[in-house]
Amino acid sequence: MNNDDFNSKEHESNTPPVIEAIILDSKTDPNSSTSSQFSSSPHSTSKPKRTIAAIATLCLASAFIGGLTTATALPHIYPNLFTVQTTSTPTSATTTPTLPATTLSTNTSQFPVAEIAKNVGPAVVGVSNFQSSPQSNSGYFRSSSNNNSSSGLQEAGSGSGFIIDAAKGYIVTNNHVIDGAQKITVSLSDGRTLDAKLVGADSRTDLAVLQISDAQNLTAVTLGDSSNLEVGASVVAIGNPGGNDFARSVTTGVISATNRTLDLQGESSFGLIQTDAAINPGNSGGPLVDYQGKVIGINSAKYAQTGFEGMGFSIPISDALPTIQQLIQTGKATHPALYVSVNDQYNAYAQSNNLTQGAYVADVTAGGPAAKAGITKDDVITKINDTAVKSSGDLVRELYKYKIGDQISVTFVRNGNTQVVQATLGEITSK
Template identity: 35%
Template sequence: MDDERRWNSAPQYEKTVEDSNVPPSYAHYHMHQGTTTQNSGTSDKRVTPGKQKPQNRLGTTIGLAVVFGLVAGIVFQGVNLAAGFITDTTQTDTVQEQIDTAQLVTEASADSGTGQEDTAATGTAGSVASVARAAMPTVVAITSVSIQEIPYYFGFGFSSRSTQQYSSEGSGSGIIVGENDDELLIATNNHVVSGATTLSVCFMGDDVVSAEQEAAETASDSTGDVNVEDAVSAKIKGTDETNDLAVIAVAKSDIPADTLSSIKIAQLDTSDDLDVGEQVVAIGNALGYGQSVTSGWISALNRTISTDDTTGSGLIQTDAAINPGNSGGALLNMKGEVIGINSAKFASNAVEGMGYAIPISKAQPILEELMSRQTRDKVDSSEASYLGITPVDLSSETMEMFDMPVGVFVSEVSEGEAAANAGIQKGDIITGFDGQAVTGRDDLESKMVYYAAGETVDVTISRAEDGQYEEQTVQVTLGKRPKSGYGD
């Protein structure tokens, strides 16, 4: 059977099947069974009763055998060819499918050369370059301008005294973490925006250096609007000085249409399951020159450091270069997901490769609370609010000795002013203002500049009761700051 199949070509298969018109497989055996029956019947009819001729019978038998053998062979061959044609068609389809799959693998690994390199080629999706391409549209450059006042002495000796104002520019980074109907919401570090009179944001591809210069030139604008070429104005939505976090908002209407279509919202991952040795990528506005990308590894977890501004705990340590201007930028895993917010670098001639980031799992709930807050503008000085207290910062030694909470110590309360009317007493410690944590006098003052006289806010205080500080919240209707007044 196999030999017969090999001797025939494909066109013969088709012709035989059409001519025989015999169903496959069972037709061969039907003809085989019919051969014996018809052979016997034909022999009986051809022999005259009583006059049998052995030679004629033998010749007839041989002839019939040849005829039926030819018929059986033709049918047999047709059946085999038909079955072979069907089988070959099925096998051809299967092989074609396998080839297609193999072709896809070949195309994916065509540049790799060997099978061992196929894994590396597939892993290209997690390369530093691909992470950068995916994440750079989510990272922005932030320029802050603050107005500083310094004593200015002139004349002979120190007989006369005044203050001189000068502007100070700072660079930082931010991560686009959300939006609402009107605003784009950006996470950053509190120390990037603290004390800023104006804020501007540059997106991917913008000329950050030129934008910084223009922002500095508009620092005297009382409205804080610094919408210039390649930069849009931003406003502080909320801050958390304790955790060095802040959220700023940019009006969507201020963003050019082509820029708005190209920026992305960052994907936030969890930082709870990080391992030392994982590769990471840091993206930020290093040295104020615009976005730059560095890569390294997670060196340690749960680190605690102290800086001039704050003390951070539970931080991620990495050897990815984090330079001035990177603060507030993204620390990403190799999937392009944010696992941390770059915060600080240990700077020393004897130390290299020690940067720190706030874990995103710690930052996320704080950012969500700040994102939900109302975006406020700084109020005009004529509407400045006033508490009517004398605030004092507490030293860390004092707080530790008397087990005091972090906040502003109230050393005096003015009669008839907002604080006294709300029940705040001398010796209380203000720990929160309108739902925001308060860490010190400057922090409280920086928050109050967004609230006008006459507004009612919740103020959280801690009061000593039987040697222990207990927290409570009071509602305060803010008063108007007197022209000669000092303090809060």
């Protein structure tokens, strides 16, 4: 096991129509009643008629005022009843304002995804990994539609990537997408398929940078900030699941969680973004994009255990960017290190025997930072500064928060006794 090689997004009221309805009702009923009451007497005289007319007029006025008052007061006395009655009335006065609002809301929720697909999609590429193909018993290379007969290479795998520098043709993808490649090709949204040069790769962070020489008409993504993501925020994943036949497929979902850990080489170096946006084989290396159209993650893995769905994981772009920049500038990445090898098999034993959980030191490099600090084989590291360490992944993630040459305090357990030492972080390079 190599040193430090750990296993591992003002309103118009509806009152006037109602008042009018109430007024009409109020005017109709009393008038009908008054007419039948005062015109039914066949012996009425002129003077009584004038009196009756005055009374009728007074009643009508009272009814009008009473109806108006009632209509005005109803919304305040019975607000819930009033609202239900008016909104449920199938008239243009009440339904017309509601329908446009519903339509606009629906369009708004769908509109960003269409814009993201339109704007970010052209920056997403397919990445093909070509390797020597083993010969069959007949002495011929196994047939494949992706066979590169001129060089004897065959497509061993494919994934996705995205352009981060259109002028220089730089593309980001996962290390595991191009691992072992003897030739790499990139398929662009305009139909071109170009050979790509490997600028640099780092297995410890599962990141790689490619470059294509023909940088004409390229589109680059806009990078976002993944340091303060909100769980439940909407996100979009774009990539090539299954290869170029499904190039630039768009799936949507939310950020299910942040700071997730996986015991996978490279992915264990980060607190990952978990999403339920569909991520399938071939999506690796593609972007996870927020609703502002900015890349917040690099899709890298999914939880594929039977019975589980919608559990994809992305490397946060803010955590990945320092390594990406190193790969572009120097072709390699360097990381802070203690120069120890760690074995997580200890934790199962520790749990069964009620021992301290931590990063079990399986080996220490002579003359390295850990050895100089007094850490030896069989020690169990439990803290880096004030942060608890319960596994090799925890140890890597904590160390990567610091810089080469930083001094840290390391807490460890030896034979049941807790000790704290100071160590100055050394340097390891990508491999």
